[in-house]
Amino acid sequence: MSITSATASELLAKMNAGEVSSEEITAACLAEIARRDESINAFLSLQGETALQTAREVDRKRKAGEPLGKLAGIPVALKDNICATGTTTTCASRMLEAFTPPYDAHIVERLRAADAVLIGKTNLDEFAMGSSTENSAFKITANPWNTKCAAGGSSGGSAAAVSAGFAPLALGSDTGGSIRQPASFCGVVGLKPTYGRVSRYGLVAFASSLDQIGPFARDITDAALLLETIAGKDQRDTTSLDAAVPRYTENLEQPLKNLKVGYIEHLHEEGLHEDVQKATQQALDVYQSLGAELIPVELPHARYCVATYYIIAPSEASSNLARYDGVHYGYRAKQFDNMIDMYAASRGEAFGDEVKRRIMLGTYALSSGYYDAYYLKALKVRRLIRNDFEQAFQKVDIIASPVTPTPAFEIGELTDDPLAMYLADIFTTSANLSGIPGVSVPAGMSQNKLPIGLQLLAPPLEEERLLRAARMFERETDWHLKRPE
Amino acid sequence: MDYTVIIGLEVHVQLQTRTKLFCGCSTRFNPDHPNTQTCPVCLGLPGALPVLNREAFHLGMKTGLAINCEIPSFTKWDRKQYYYPDLPKAYQISQYDLPMSQNGWLEIEIDPETRETKKIGIIRAHLEEDAGKNSHDESGRGHDSKVDLNRCGTPLIEIVSEPDLRSAREARTYLEELKLLLTYIDVSDCNMQEGSLRCDANVNLHIQQENGETIPTPIVEIKNLNSFRGVEQAIEFEVQRQWEAWQETRLSLHDVPKETRGWDADRGITLEQRGKEEAADYRYFPDPDLAPVTVTDAERDKVSSELCERPALRRNRLEKEYQLSAYDAAVIIDQGLAFADYFEQVAKGCQNGKQAANWVTQDVLRELKEGGLEISAFSIKPEVLAALLEKVESNEITTKSARTVFQELLKSEEAAPGVESIQSIIEDKGLAMVSDTGALEAAVQTVVAKNEKAVADFQSGKQAAVGALIGQVMREVKGADPKVVRELLIKKMS
Incomplete structure (x- = not known):
């Protein structure tokens, strides 16, 4: 197995055995990026020099026998909506094209403390709004399995980077599926933790009550490793949870006994791609063969998820993005007549269409006279969706479902039909609305040779259960071992 | 309309x-x-x-x-x-x-x-x-x-x-x-x-x-x-x-x-x-x-228990407890919590609320304003002022002498002169109330002898003439009680 296709755990073992250095790994990743990123467009910026410096320092520490962090010497890519000093954090927007944050996000502090090698910032849909990375102001990320296809989004750059061999690990953010969907499209593991499991401090907010940072990896073990590095209470994020972080990697190989896997019957009727339906069924069969019990679950309000999501997320976004007004930092229009005009021109010129669409949706939903009918109603439905899951999880341990109705679509295929793009979030948004953890695991290939993911959901703070259940499936299958050519 | x-x-x-x-x-x-x-x-x-x-x-x-x-x-x-x-x-x-x-x-x-x-x-x-x-x-x-x-x-x-x-x-x-x-x-x-x-x-x-x-x-x-x-x-x-x-x-x-x-x-x-x-x-x-x-x-009760007496209630209490005029009580309360505390310490110490109010609203307040000071930075601490006023109460010194002591205390090189400073100032300046009637009577005798016109005026019914003579006797005998001097003068001239 080559350096660029190995998992982080494998690379750590090789480094500890003295077979390879972090500098060699980092250089190999940078070489692969140089060779192929022109056609993939996973990265918005690279920190090659500082990455190599960090790698050399880790190598020195390792040689000297000094204590090392969990990810010592492992290259990690960061979605470009996570603040890190020393480079720009653009959110793939003209608005923040030149913005260099003066501080590190909480998870960046954790990664640095774990001796990870931060290699570059990855592409995304502008301000994480989208499901294809086509809404980036700078470039469109291609799917490493087929460059005509979308990598998914909004964390498409991070998913593609892990899939294409550019970095063994990456961080993304998931507001309505933005980790799980591109993970599914690109054939890698992507995990959205419980809301509050990982601090949002330093994650540029899209929809604050839904946003959550999570790992991309080439297998479940690596996802567990990265999660245990970044999870935990942070005093600067009052929504982060004050619950002990289990050693997720420790019990990963122990199968769950008497596992009850829930599945959603009626969702299978709704325009599901044949290959996806087949992969999901096969995955359920795998669990059955492992002795798990399959139990149909009712989520009566699941069909309102997309509608609810597309009220709550844009409402919060309209408020969160109001600060980009050209006054204190970020883009300012060159020509304007007065203060109001300066705001309008700066925002009008710097935001892309999808961002504007969502700001307008959210502004409308929060407006006096509409608030009760839209925002407040959506909050009530959100409560019902959460209740659905609470009840379902009294009967089952995890819930299995597709991640997306179809494998990766072609670039440009849905850009003129935002509603179709929104509707594809049917399986993912419920986890954000109810705050529960979810993971996408490679679980099949379409007839067109595109990866298909399986989504597993668990109750709040049950990441350990989620990862062990996912690992049970992964051990029985070899989808996670496949790499794009 | x-x-x-x-x-x-x-x-x-x-x-x-x-x-x-x-x-x-x-x-x-x-x-x-x-x-x-x-x-x-x-x-x-x-x-x-x-x-x-x-x-x-x-x-x-x-x-x-x-x-x-x-x-x-x-x-x-x-x-x-x-x-x-x-x-x-x-x-x-x-x-x-x-x-x-x-x-x-x-x-x-x-x-x-x-x-x-x-x-x-x-x-x-x-x-x-x-x-x-x-x-x-x-x-x-x-x-x-x-x-x-x-x-x-x-x-x-x-x-x-x-x-x-x-x-x-x-x-x-x-x-x-x-x-x-x-x-x-x-x-x-x-x-x-x-x-x-x-x-x-x-x-x-x-x-x-x-x-x-x-x-x-x-x-x-x-x-x-x-x-x-x-x-x-x-x-x-x-x-x-x-x-x-x-x-x-x-x-x-x-x-x-x-x-x-x-x-x-x-x-x-x-x-x-x-x-x-x-x-x-x-x-x-x-x-x-x-x-x-x-x-x-419990949290609410705890915060509630931390609240001090509200100014409106305290204003009423000062009026009642120390027999103050509404005006004096308001002046004291308006100066803030620390000032009101200062007043109460002085009033309790000297056992005379009215006198304490006069001193703090006039003498103390004037000094604070002139010096641009907060009461917390005022060099005469409440127990010292109380001790000084107590001496007036017990007829050890006159109110006038107390003002002299007050000024001397302000001039003190000490940051906050203690109670003992009062006694030493009284002694240095000879402000102690004179109880030695011999000395007083001698002074009265001298003054009456020197002021024939004033004595004549008094004897013809002009009570006001006594005032000027009291001043002269007081200059002769520092620390004399003006009430006693007045009595002696009237007795002598009648």
Whole structure:
């Protein structure tokens, strides 16, 4: 197995055995990026020099026998909506094209403390709004399995980077599926933790009550490793949870006994791609063969998820993005007549269409006279969706479902039909609305040779259960071992 | 036709926390070093998140309880959204439908003659963060406007009264009483020059028609009221302006939306600030970055127990307990908590409240004003002043001598001269009351002999002639009791 296709755990073992250095790994990743990123467009910026410096320092520490962090010497890519000093954090927007944050996000502090090698910032849909990375102001990320296809989004750059061999690990953010969907499209593991499991401090907010940072990896073990590095209470994020972080990697190989896997019957009727339906069924069969019990679950309000999501997320976004007004930092229009005009021109010129669409949706939903009918109603439905899951999880341990109705679509295929793009979030948004953890695991290939993911959901703070259940499936299958050519 | 004036005040008070409401930046008033007390949170940088300052919430609860508000067990934070360069997040974190305190009142005296009081209702008091400060080029040369964000994020409590105030005078009294209360309970310095206490007034008239109907005139919000005098004058102006406007236009509350006018203190007029545009839509919604706050009964009781005696109650108590005039009690209370404590220590120490009141409101207050001092920095400590006044009480020295001792104590090189200094000054200056009647009688004898005319005047019935002679005897015998001298003189001359 080559350096660029190995998992982080494998690379750590090789480094500890003295077979390879972090500098060699980092250089190999940078070489692969140089060779192929022109056609993939996973990265918005690279920190090659500082990455190599960090790698050399880790190598020195390792040689000297000094204590090392969990990810010592492992290259990690960061979605470009996570603040890190020393480079720009653009959110793939003209608005923040030149913005260099003066501080590190909480998870960046954790990664640095774990001796990870931060290699570059990855592409995304502008301000994480989208499901294809086509809404980036700078470039469109291609799917490493087929460059005509979308990598998914909004964390498409991070998913593609892990899939294409550019970095063994990456961080993304998931507001309505933005980790799980591109993970599914690109054939890698992507995990959205419980809301509050990982601090949002330093994650540029899209929809604050839904946003959550999570790992991309080439297998479940690596996802567990990265999660245990970044999870935990942070005093600067009052929504982060004050619950002990289990050693997720420790019990990963122990199968769950008497596992009850829930599945959603009626969702299978709704325009599901044949290959996806087949992969999901096969995955359920795998669990059955492992002795798990399959139990149909009712989520009566699941069909309102997309509608609810597309009220709550844009409402919060309209408020969160109001600060980009050209006054204190970020883009300012060159020509304007007065203060109001300066705001309008700066925002009008710097935001892309999808961002504007969502700001307008959210502004409308929060407006006096509409608030009760839209925002407040959506909050009530959100409560019902959460209740659905609470009840379902009294009967089952995890819930299995597709991640997306179809494998990766072609670039440009849905850009003129935002509603179709929104509707594809049917399986993912419920986890954000109810705050529960979810993971996408490679679980099949379409007839067109595109990866298909399986989504597993668990109750709040049950990441350990989620990862062990996912690992049970992964051990029985070899989808996670496949790499794009 | 007649009218009633209807006034409600919205008062913003800066709570005196060390750090801002949602970050660790200093709240120090520091206009000379703009943008030095800022961080990613109060600058509203991407990815930064607010964390509630518990001390600010605590001071907010203290304030709410002091103005007799209910403190609900559940309160939350909302975003008030509008664009302005001094508001870097483009929303202010405030409280909308579930404020942290509500339904209170503040009692004010509305007639000093009759001592009639009135309870002014308080609708709510909620916490919010302050904005920064814009400054514009006023030279007319078109230079850039500047923004200082040092103040941005400073904790404010907004106290909204019911429209219970019926005159500019009442509004001023309410504001003065509120300020006094908040400084007593130590939640704010209420410094109006530095903007720690700001006031907006909502004013309109209820016109009584001949047919018995009442018509309300349009409500005007007056902004930029930054002194007590300004509040009173602006409302007086506005009442007159609205009365004239009514006579001219006959427009009522229902015909025009609320108008905002600014007080121009230099010209003594209010000026239209914002056009009669549509009401601003702040699109309030719960801030998803901040968890709601729950308050238990125990927490509420604890804060309640920390509250000191409110100034209004203390004013009444001082009057009763020390037999003070209403005027003296008010003067003492108005100087603040530390001053009132000082007075009470002196009064208790010397066992004469009236005498203590005379001394602290005249001698002590004069020295504080002349020296620009706070009572805490005053060199004569209350136990020393009490000991001095005790000597007057027990006829050891005269009031006049006590004033001399007081001045000598002030001149002392010691930072805070002790009680023993009093005795040494009395001895040095020979101020002890002379009980040696021999010496006194000799002096009286001499003075009577020297002043034949005055003696003759006295003997012909002019009582006033004694006064001049008393002075002469006192000069001869320092520390003589003037009462005794008077008696001896009269006896001698009769």
